[in-house]
Amino acid sequence: MTHETNHGFTCCPKCGSSSFLARDKGRSFKCEECQFHYYINSSAAVACLIINASGELLLTRRAFEPNKGMLDLPGGFVEPMESAEEAVIxxxxxELNLRVTKMSYLVSYPNLYPYSNFVVPTIDLAYLCEVEGLDSLRPDDDVASIEFIRPEKIDPKALxxxxxxxxxxxxxK
Ligand SMILES: [Zn+2]
Incomplete structure (x- = not known):
């Protein structure tokens, strides 16, 4: 999969011209008619690590495409004008009906998220989270089920x- 896609653009979103051309290997698009210049940026997303009392990591099984049935970390896209911390909460x-009481930023990695037949570049921000308790845990939204697995035992191919x-x-590490 490559990030050099047309990002769903077949014409200029401002004037409708079909001369809406990729520049810098798809980093941006510029209209040759009205000069509208659109930059492709990464969408921010959060991924949360929640560890139970036995040292196991909470993983979710995806209810929907893309990657339906595969293991994921809970989280999702940061909404416009929302902080990453607000997105975590x-x-x-x-997704889990849990209340985050404490979080610390860990690391970020880029990703390509296929959606609606095009690829969304994301930057996945990881947070180590503590929750009020696990009694209220109830998978919802785009989560089919929950699994607790010791992090070193997780099959990378299942992610x-x-x-x-x-x-x-x-x-x-
Ligand atoms: Zn245009």
Whole structure:
């Protein structure tokens, strides 16, 4: 998979011209008619590491495509005008019905997220999170089920994205 796609653009979103051409290997697009210049940036996303009392990592199994059925870390896209920390709190509530009480930033890795037949470049920001308790844990939203696995026992091939493998490897170091 390459990031040099047309990002779904077949014409200029401002004037409709078909001369909306990729520059710098797809880093940006510029319209030859109205000069509108659009830059492709990474979408920010958060990935959360929650460890239980037995030292096992909470993993989610994806309910939907892309990568339906594969293991993932809880999290998701940061919404416009939201901080990454707010996204952590919101996603953990939405996906797991858990309340984050403490978090610390760990590391970030880039990823390519296929969606609606094009590829969204993301920057996945990893947070180590503590939660109020696990009693209220209830998978919801885009999560089919939950699994607790010791981080060193996780099969990298079962994870949905390279960035998730890299985050878990970083955590284990
Ligand atoms: Zn144009």
């Amino acid at each position: 919101r996603e953990i509530k939405e 949905c994205a390279n960035s998730m493998r890299q985050i878990i490897q970083f955590y284990l």
